[in-house]
Amino acid sequence: MTEYGKPLTVTATPIPGLVVCDLPVHGDARGWFKENWQREKMTSLGLPDFGPVQNNISFNDQVGTTRGIHAEPWDKWVSVATGRIFGAWVDLREGPTFGAVYTTELDPSKAIFVPRGVGNSYQTLTPDTAYTYLVNDHWSPDAAYSFLNLADENADIPWPIPLTDVEISAKDLTHPRLADVTPIPPRRILVIGANGQLGRALRAAYGNAPHIEYTDRSTLDLTSPDLATARRWRDYGTIINAAAYTKVDTAETPDGRRDAWTANVTGVAALARIATGNGITLVHVSSDYVYDGTLTRPYTETDPVCPLGVYGQTKAAGDAIAATVPRHYIIRTSWVIGDGPNFVRTMASLAERGIDPRVVDDQTGRLTFTSDIATGIRHLTDTTAPQGTYNLTSSGDPRSWADIARQVFTLTGHDPTRVTGVSTEDYFSTAKEPIAPRPRNSTLDLTKARNAGIPLTDATEHLRRYLA
Missing domain, CATH: 2.60.120.10 (Jelly Rolls)
Known part of the structure; x- marks a missing residue:
């Protein structure tokens, strides 16, 4: 009854x-x-x-x-x-x-x-x-x-x-x-941009379980009209978009502007449609360049975006699109260091070769190692943390690029006074190609990440291990 x-x-x-x-x-x-x-x-x-x-x-x-x-x-x-x-x-x-x-x-x-x-x-x-x-x-x-x-x-x-x-x-x-019985496997996780610096860190974080799939532009074209049928998308639970156009200065040129918008906006829009239509969680990696850097305090996730250059504009547009997906994480990060050419390796090479660099000292922020980003992304997806935007960098006191260069010199056994600090204007005064404007303050507030339980590594300690 x-x-x-x-x-x-x-x-x-x-x-x-x-x-x-x-x-x-x-x-x-x-x-x-x-x-x-x-x-x-x-x-x-x-x-x-x-x-x-x-x-x-x-x-x-x-x-x-x-x-x-x-x-x-x-x-x-x-x-x-x-x-x-x-x-x-x-x-x-x-x-x-x-x-x-x-x-x-x-x-x-x-x-x-x-x-x-x-x-x-x-x-x-x-x-x-x-x-x-x-x-x-x-x-x-x-x-x-x-x-x-x-x-x-x-x-x-x-x-x-x-x-x-x-x-x-x-x-x-x-x-x-x-x-x-043949068990039903977990919904698949797709990592896009798997051969880049962050992509390689995500490979290390997620491993080679059968339900993890890694791809790049050679095997998945986000601009293809056939993207909706390129996979059986209902079998996927998470898409991690580690692909992006990151040539900040080249983005100021006509060709670079087109390529930046294609990768950072058109591609994200295509993924957003796939994720929304198939109940997939979209993880989108963003940048401190969505801010103009004029605040005198660390930026929180709720501060309005105000990008200065083309690269920052495309990242802000991509963020806005990703935020429309019902299930999403937007990861804002800064000053990324990983497996490939980067500022830290350049400074270590200059120190070893006896070259005394001039380094910008009026931009402040924190380094972010790709392994920290990958660990943070996996923590959010594994724990099904509340969805939304998270600032994610390494922790510690904010420093200027010149401060970090001196740290690199010291940690590699060289005299840090060989590094000369200069203003952004002086550093780029002789540039012949277009130069993108940089935010002077790239420090991101990490309170939300800490409250979510994301393990944050001290930037100086991680730098020491990285150089070792």
Whole structure:
């Protein structure tokens, strides 16, 4: 008998992500009414905003009709339209809860959210039973499915009606036992720009697990009109965009301006469409150049952007686009040092070769090592931290470029007084090519990153290890 008047409540189960929902059903002599899926109310209680794209109905006229156990690569919202069913769910995802079981009965006043990879099965307890399920992907023969035998001894499901007495399809009878089940892998993580400095650090942070995919412009063209079909995007959970145009001064030329906008704006817009349409988390790496550097304090994530040059303008535009993706992290960083040509290696080389450099001393900020960025990105995605914008640099006191050059000289055993500090204007006074304006203050406030638990390395200590 359907229970009327229950409040809308959500209850977790022993299977991570499998959530039971009690639904208010309003009834009288005419029948009953319920809101089967009400996005605003249900997501406010913690149910995922899973973005259904298809609504299916299954009807069974006989008591005891039994289906399953099927695990699909999409999320499902299952509820009963009429009648009553016994449901059994088995976690068939890779991980520590593989094989965990949960059972309950469903009637029109109770629904369940079944996350991707959790096997589901149903046995009708009344005649003329119909149940519905919303799914957030379309069926595809190329999708990865997994199955478990209804009579598996390890699952030991307490079927109300013995399986020997019920209607089961021949196909369901042949499903494998738990020991032979192929687990559903995690949703894939795609790292774009994987051969750059940050991309190489992300390779080290994420490793070579089968669900991690690395690509660059030679294998994935973000400007291609076929991008929407270049992958089965519903299999991806996260896209990390480590690709960018970073030639700050060249961006001030006609060709550089075009290339910067193509990579930093057009490419991000294409990824934003893919991520939004497929429920993917987009991780977008930004820059201190979105600010003009006129503040006398560190910049917070909520300070308005005010870029000075073309590069900064394209990064600010890319940030605005990335922020429209429902699931996103924007990582603002500064003065990046990684595996490749960079300021630190240049200063170490000059010191070794006996060259005494003139270095800008009126721009201040913090170095950021690519390994710190990669570690921070993985921390945010692994912990499902609150989404939004995060400043992420190495920690420690802000310094000028000249201060850092002197540190490099000292740490490599050379006299730091060989470094002469000069103003930005003096340094570029003889330049023949266009020079982009630089923010004088590139120091980013790290409070939000610390509160999220991101491990922040002291810049001086990391510099010491880097040079060693």
